Structure formats: structure tokens, C-alpha cells
Amino acid sequence: GLSCFSLWYVAGVRRSRLPCPAPVSDVSLWNILKKNIGKDLSKVAMPVTLNEPLNALQLLCEELEYSELLDDAARSDDKFERMLLVATFAVSGYCSTYHRAGQKPFNPILGETYEHIRDNKNLRFVAEQVSHHPPISACHCTGEGFEYWRDVRFKNKFWGKSMEVFPVGSVHVKLKGCEYEWKKVTSCVHNIVAGTRWVEHYGDMLISSEDVICKISFSKSGYWSSKHGEISGAVMNAQGEVVHKLHGKWFEGVFCETAGHTRCLWRAESMPPDFEQYYGFSKFAIELNELTNLDRKYLPHTDTRHRPDQRLLELGDVDSAEAEKQRVEQIQRDHKRLRDENNIDYHPRFFKKVLVGASERWQYTGNYWQARKDPGFQEFLQDITPLW
Numbered sequence: 031g032l033s034c035f036s037l038w039y040v041a042g043v044r045r046s047r048l049p050c051p052a053p054v055s056d057v058s059l060w061n062i063l064k065k066n067i068g069k070d071l072s073k074v075a076m077p078v079t080l081n082e083p084l085n086a087l088q089l090l091c092e093e094l095e096y097s098e099l100l101d102d103a104a105r106s107d108d109k110f111e112r113m114l115l116v117a118t119f120a121v122s123g124y125c126s127t128y129h130r131a132g133q134k135p136f137n138p139i140l141g142e143t144y145e146h147i148r149d150n151k152n153l154r155f156v157a158e159q160v161s162h163h164p165p166i167s168a169c170h171c172t173g174e175g176f177e178y179w180r181d182v183r184f185k186n187k188f189w190g191k192s193m194e195v196f197p198v199g200s201v202h203v204k205l206k207g208c209e210y211e212w213k214k215v216t217s218c219v220h221n222i223v224a225g226t227r228w229v230e231h232y233g234d235m236l237i238s239s240e241d242v243i244c245k246i247s248f249s250k251s252g253y254w255s256s257k258h259g260e261i262s263g264a265v266m267n268a269q270g271e272v273v274h275k276l277h278g279k280w281f282e283g284v285f286c287e288t289a290g291h292t293r294c295l296w297r298a299e300s301m302p303p304d305f306e307q308y309y310g311f312s313k314f315a316i317e318l319n320e321l322t323n324l325d326r327k328y329l330p331h332t333d334t335r336h337r338p339d340q341r342l343l344e345l346g347d348v349d350s351a352e353a354e355k356q357r358v359e360q361i362q363r364d365h366k367r368l369r370d371e372n373n374i375d376y377h378p379r380f381f382k383k384v385l386v387g388a389s390e391r392w393q394y395t396g397n398y399w400q401a402r403k404d405p406g407f408q409e410f411l412q413d414i415t416p417l418w
């Protein structure tokens with residue numbers, strides 16, 4: 031029968047705490063960086079103590095924490111209101127980064143996957159690491175009346191004190207037959223080597239759809255400025271006339287102003303107790319890497335929740351986590367060498383590369399949820415050598 035655990039799971043109850051607080055890390059990032067000046071940092075294996083127990087695929091999922099904004103957009107009959115909610119969703123995706131500048135996510139292994147289901151929201155998310163060098167992650171998600179997809183590759187620029195991250199690739203949302211597309215703004219991690227690390231996002235975001243556009247500016251200000259985190263923007267019709275104005279802070283909330291009247295569209299959830307000791311994770315982030323008995327039954331062996339080094343870090347066993355990270359990375363190198371020696375091309379399982387103009391996109395094949403059905407992934411993934 032069902033264990034107590036799975037009954038909880040069925041009822042949608044998830045853990046509200048990580049098993050262990052973040053270990054105290056004394057690793058000197060400066061020692062690593064000075065040895066690698068001018069190098070592409072994505073080609074340097076970093077110590078596990080720089081990481082948080084989540085990876086880049088799970089961070090893509092985390093940007094959907096406030097997906098009900100898209101559900102609401104899909105329910106609205108007003109195209110300007112729909113754009114307003116899509117734009118608010120786009121801003122809300124930055125919220126989790128506020129308390130998370132202290133660590134970096136795990137870099138997924140090529141072929142690693144991550145799924146996330148929220149029955150109460152009808153949300154189904156799937157992601158796959160489709161390229162190792164350069165690291166590229168692709169994801170696809172459906173909710174109540176919307177579809178969402180994105181692929182991303184991060185370009186970094188290390189400036190000595192700070193690091194700028196330029197996400198390459200677009201975010202797409204489709205609802206009520208209309209497609210919305212935008213590019214994410216530049217992110218910057220300050221005080222990389224000394225002092226308190228903090229994150230800032232800046233630049234202009236343009237969300238386009240058929241005949242409504244929205245422009246949002248993320249201000250560059252400084253940590254102590256009252257303008258820190260400020261965004262402002264406008265929803266415009268095809269003639270460029272402003273219909274609604276937007277303002278707020280990406281870590282706090284978004285407000286809409288229409289003809290002198292102001293209303294709140296979104297507010298960030300409050301943080302769980304002791305979040306500082308627990309990697310700055312929100313309630314949503316805490317849940318992302320939970321592995322229930324039911325998950326064990328259904329998840330493919332490629333799912334991040336099965337990755338041993340990340341699990342060991344979550345459990346606070348730093349030494350074993352480091353040893354496992356190196357072992358897993360070596361397996362990945364061996365697989366690559368075997369492919370190279372035998373002239374075998376690598377093809378991701380659930381996404382395929384398509385060319386749109388001059389740019390590459392990774393399109394979901396639809397295979398994942400199909401393969402998950404009885405008899406599960408065994409048959410579908412049997413040709414994949416275990417990743418770890």
C-alpha cells in the first residue's frame with residue numbers, strides 16, 4: 031500500500047526545510063580565478079562548496095514559481111491585461127535571485143533531465159541539458175491555458191570584482207493563441223572575491239506579441255540605493271500609445287497604474303524562517319530537489335534528484351560530495367571520448383535543434399510525458415549509459 035510519505039505527496043504536502051543548513055565554506059574563489067584569468071570559466075571545474083544544492087535546470091523551473099500569473103493571463107479577455115500579467119510574470123522570475131548571490135548552481139551533466147509537476151496548478155515542467163560545452167539548458171512547461179519554453183546559454187564576463195552574466199536565448203509564452211517573446215536582461219554578481227555578494231539585474235526588456243508590446247527597464251543603482259531593484263515600464267498598443275504603466279521592485283512586487291489608479295499585480299512570498307542558514311532558499315526552492323518514494327518510482331535515472339554529488343551536498347557531506355562531483359565529471363569526459371573515438375554525434379532525448387534565421391533553438395519533442403507513462407522510462411532510456 032501507500033506509505034505515509036506518498037500519501038503526503040498525493041495530498042501535495044512537500045518538505046518545508048532542507049535536511050541540513052549550508053556548510054560553512056572557506057574556499058577562496060580568488061585562488062581559483064587568478065589561476066584562470068582570461069579563461070572561459072565554464073571550462074573550469076569549481077569546488078562543490080561554491081554550489082547550492084540545485085542545478086541550472088531547477089533554476090529554470092524556479093522562474094515559474096509565480097506561474098499563476100500566466101494562468102490568470104490565459105483567463106483574461108483583455109489583451110492589454112494579458113500583456114500586463116505576462117510582463118509581471120517576467121519580472122517575478124528574478125525574485126529568487128535576491129537572496130542567492132552567495133552560491134552558484136550545479137552545472138548539469140549532458141543528458142541530465144529535471145521534471146516538476148504541480149497538480150494544484152496543473153503545471154508540468156521538463157528540462158534537459160542539451161549541450162555541455164558550451165552549457166545549454168532547454169525547458170518546456172504547460173500550465174492552465176499556457177505553454178512556456180526557453181533555451182539558455184550564459185555568457186560570462188569577469189571584471190575582477192564582479193561578474194556579468196548575459197543570458198543568450200529567448201523566453202516564449204503562448205496563451206489564447208498568441209505568442210509572447212522576450213530576452214532576459216543582464217545580471218551582475220558583485221563582490222565575487224571579497225565582501226558580501228549581491229545580485230543586480232539591469233537593462234531594457236521588450237516583450238513583443240501580435241499587436242501589444244511592453245517595455246520594462248531594470249535600473250542599475252547599487253545595493254544601498256533606495257532604487258535598488260527598481261523596475262518601470264509600460265504596456266503599449268500597436269500605435270505606441272501607453273495603456274498601462276508598471277512599477278515596482280523585482281524582489282518585492284509589481285504595481286500597475288492606469289488613469290491615476292494604482293493596483294498591485296504581484297507580491298513576493300515571504301521567506302521561510304532561518305533562510306540565511308539554508309542557502310537563501312524560498313519555500314519553492316526547498317521543494318525542488320525533494321525525492322519522495324513516489325518520485326523514485328516514476329523519475330528517469332537521468333533526473334537531477336538522483337544526482338549523487340548534489341544530494342550529498344544537500345545532506346551536508348561536503349567531502350563525499352566533492353569526491354562524487356569529480357567522479358561524475360570523469361564519467362562525462364569518458365563518454366565524450368568514446369563518442370569522439372567512434373565518430374558518434376550526440377543527440378539530446380527530449381529536445382531537437384532547429385534553426386530560426388541564424389540562431390539555434392531547442393524545440394521540445396513532446397516525448398517526455400509520453401515516455402513517463404506505463405511502463406515508464408525503462409524502455410525509452412535503456413540505451414543511455416548511466417550518467418553517474
Ligand code: PIF
Binds near residue numbers: 075132184
Ligand atoms: C564543471 O562545472 P562546475 C566545468 O564545466 C568543467 O569544465 C567540466 O569539466 P570538463 C565539469 O564537468 C563541470 O562540472 C564551472 C562553471 C560551470 C555553469 C553554467 O559546476 C551556469 O564545476 C552558470 O562550474 C549559471 O561555473 C550562472 O558553468 C547563473 O554552471 C547566475 O562558470 C561558472 C560559474 C562561475 C563561478 C562564479 C561563482 C559565483 C558564486 O572537463 O568536461 O570541461
